[in-house]
Amino acid sequence: MKSIVYLIPSLLDEEAVETIPSYIIDAVKNCQAFFVENERTARRFLKKTWKACLPGQEIVIDNYEWFIIDKTGNEVQSSFRQKIKEGKNIGIISEAGCPGVADPGQELISIAQKMNVEVKPLVGPNSILLALMASGMNGQQFRFVGYLPINEHERIKAIKELEAESQKKNYTQIFIETPYRNNQLIESILKTCKPATKFCIAVDLTGKAEWIKTKTIAEWKKEKIDLHKRPAIFLLLAQQ
Secondary structure, three states, rough: OOOOOEEEOOOOOOOOHHOOHHHHHHHHOOOOEEEEOOOHHHHHHHHHHHHOOOOOOOHHHHHHHHEEEOOHHHHHHHHHHHHHHHOOEEEEEEOEEEEOOOOOHHHHHHHHHHOOOEEEOOOOOOHHHHHHHHHOOOOOOOOEEEEOOOOHHHHHHHHHHHHHHHHHHHOOEEEEHHHHHHHHHHHHHHHHHOOOEEEEEEEEOOOOOOOEEEEEEEHHHHOOOOOOOOOOEEEEEEEO
16 A cells, blocks of 8 residues: 655644644544654644544554654654555654644655655644734735844844845745744844834734734834743735
8 A cells, every 4th residue: 555644733832722623633543653843742732632523532642653853864764765665654743833834844745755655734723824814914925934043143134135025026024933032033123124114923823822913113113022932923024
């Protein structure tokens, strides 16, 4: 039998189990191996989701083979190829959101495509799209640029370039930051961008404390913002 590689979305907020469609469990049942970013949180996610979708039932975690997706990748890529050769169905699970999107699972998905294996992306929460949907910014042309530089001088240079490109091409620029550096990033944005540039901050997506606000830079400067250690995603759209 040929392998199927299921791309299984995980929770953005660990309490928001309702954001995972019940058909995900059908894919989980069909898998024999999981390649995950973090085994502990992936196991916890599957247990919680299984219980929510199938009340009174529990997943037998040890029925599956587990592999950790690391950044070096050679060993795990070899294991991935071997499981495909064995005809095993594989689930790939990101630490949060959708596998393959700002996620190291992309390398394994690329291997599956090269090996002509069926890849099935499954519906679930994605912070990039959720934030864009709620921002009121341009959803026809947008670009996800991942993390901005940590060095302040390089970060400010990158912000200026993103703003200039947004103004020229009418792109919505989308980016993220490690939660404990959120405040430094926001400070750089507010002191670098033009007053009329729109800036959206989306915080704790799908969680009880979720909020998503779009304001101009001039308006944000009047606000007191403290997002230290809160998961957030940021969007920028310059005025043309």
